[in-house]
Amino acid sequence: MIYMDYAATTPMDEEVIGAMAEVMRSHYGNPSSLHRIGVEADKLVQRSRETIAAAVGVNPGEIRFTSGGTESNNLAILGAARRYRSRGTHLITTRIEHASVYEAFRLLEKEGFRVTYLGVDETGAVRVEELEAALTDETILVSVMAVNNEMGRIQPIDDIGRLLKSRPRTLLHVDAVQAVGKLPLDPKAQGIDLLSAAAHKLHGPKGTGFLYCREGVELQPFMAGGGQEDGLRPGTENVPALVGMAKAVRMAVERQEAFAAHTSAWRQKLVDCIGAIPALRYNGSPHSEEMAPHIVHFSYPGMKSEVLVYALEQQGVCVSARSACSSGTERPSRVLEAMGAPYAVAVSGVRLSFSLRESAEDIERVCSALTRVARDLGSVTAEPQKGRRS
Structure with a gap:
C-alpha cells in the first residue's frame, strides 16, 4: 500500500x-x-x-x-x-x-x-x-x-x-x-x-x-x-x-526546507496528473506558493468521496475523504461549501497528503491509480441501469 x-x-x-x-x-x-x-x-x-x-x-x-x-x-x-x-x-x-x-x-x-x-x-x-x-x-x-x-x-x-x-x-x-x-x-x-x-x-x-x-x-x-x-x-x-x-x-x-522542496515537487506532479483527467476537478489555489506543499485536494463531481477512497484503496493507495476527524459522514464538505463549490463537488472531495518518504515511483503509481479509478468509475456511471424504463 x-x-x-x-x-x-x-x-x-x-x-x-x-x-x-x-x-x-x-x-x-x-x-x-x-x-x-x-x-x-x-x-x-x-x-x-x-x-x-x-x-x-x-x-x-x-x-x-x-x-x-x-x-x-x-x-x-x-x-x-x-x-x-x-x-x-x-x-x-x-x-x-x-x-x-x-x-x-x-x-x-x-x-x-x-x-x-x-x-x-x-x-x-x-x-x-x-x-x-x-x-x-x-x-x-x-x-x-x-x-x-x-x-x-x-x-x-x-x-x-x-x-x-x-x-x-x-x-x-x-x-x-x-x-x-x-x-x-x-x-x-x-x-x-x-x-x-x-x-x-x-x-x-x-x-x-x-x-x-x-x-x-x-x-x-x-x-x-x-x-x-x-x-x-x-x-x-x-x-x-x-x-x-x-x-x-x-x-x-x-528538515523543514528539505520537506518543502521534496513535497512541492510531488505536489506539482499530482496537480498536473489530476488536471489531465477530465473527470477530476482540482480544488484550491492555482498558485503553488499559496498552498501547503504536502496536501492536494480534488473532487470527482457526481461520485461520493467514500466511493473514491474505497476504489483507490483497491488500487493500493490510502487517501482521505475530508478531514480524518469528519470522514465517514455523507454530508457535503463544509470547507468546499464555504468555497462556493456546488453540491456534486462538495460531496466528492478527496485529499492526498504525503511526506519526505515518497519516491518518484510512488507518485507515478498514485497517478496511474487515479487514472484507472476515474476510468473505471466513469464506465460504471455511463452504463444504463438495468430494470429501468426510459
Missing part, C-alpha cells in the same frame, strides 16, 4: 520510538515527586519544553503540554473567551476551521457569546478585509488556522497579525497543526498569541500536543487537579510521550 494520508497522521520516526523506549525503561518517576527519580523525570519534561520552545522560537515558559491538537484548540478558545469575557463577548473565526475549533465556537455561542464565521474565496483563503470589517470593540478573540487541513490552503496569518497589532485587547489564536515543521512560523513576529500543534502530524506519538500561550495571556482552565502546566492542564505528565514529541518537533523543523 502507498500511504497518502499524512495529514491525518504519520508513522512514528524510529529515532522517536527509540527515545521514548529508553525513557519508558529508565525514567518511570512522577515528575511531581521530590525524590531523585522524580526530579530526573521532571528534568526530562523541562528539557522537552525547552526543545520545543527553541524549535518554534518562543520562551519555554510559554509552552503548555496537552493531549494533542483538539485539546490545544479547545484550551485556547474556551480558555481565552471565558477568561476575557469581561472585555467583550464577540468572537471571530472562519467557516473552514477544523472541527475542534468550529465546535468550540458553537459551544461558546450556547454560552451567550456572539460569533462571526468568516467565509473564504474560491481558493479557500480568508479575506482579510472581511475580517477587518467584522472587528468591533467587543471582539476579544480571532481564531484562524495556518493551513486548512482539508484543502491545504495557506491562510494570511501575517496580514491578520499586522491587522490586530493595534488591538491589544483582541487575541489571535492559530491552529498550526498542519503547519508546524512544514512552513515557516514565528509566533512573536507574526503577532500570534496562542498556537496549537500536535505531535502525531510530525512522526511523533499520538495523544500528545502543545499550546504556545504568549506571556501575559491568561486562560481559564476547564480541568481541576494538581496544578501541572500552571494549572491549565493538571495531571501526571506522560514523560515518554513528551520526550518523543520534543524530538519529533525538533527533527521536523530541522
